[in-house]
Amino acid sequence: MSVFLVEDEPSLMYVLEESIKTLGYAVVEKAEYLPDALERAKSVEFDVAMLDVNLHGQESFPLQTF
Template structure:
């Protein structure tokens, strides 16, 4: 189990560079670090396979491609993650229903609460 003050290493997958920077800054301000970043599906898949992080934040839509293969890879490795999307939970495949989701636009404090939930999954 993760200790409350343990620093999380986060894999951030987001295709909008400005939003990625804002989310990364928030994660850093919360005392954690973004150890991997990806804007494209291929890069995200490669980094998901390589590991080096505790949890992941996945934008559902990456330049028109779903990030679901990345989520599947994370599940296979036992790495908790949260989806971010502006399209709602109804657009997630059934296998991801009931998982962690941040709907855009989300408040930055929501990121902290979600990271706490992910940490409890470790």
């Protein structure tokens, strides 16, 4: 299973990525800012996304359409 990880805290991003890998899944893309996440969601194939709701003050809800 491939995972798109969206998180704005670098240390938490690292912990989540390592946890996902430990479970046997692949993190195929990461993003820290909403504009980057929206652009990457268009160009990367993934099975599931793990989203932080608040990305530097912006809600990540627009990503739910992908």
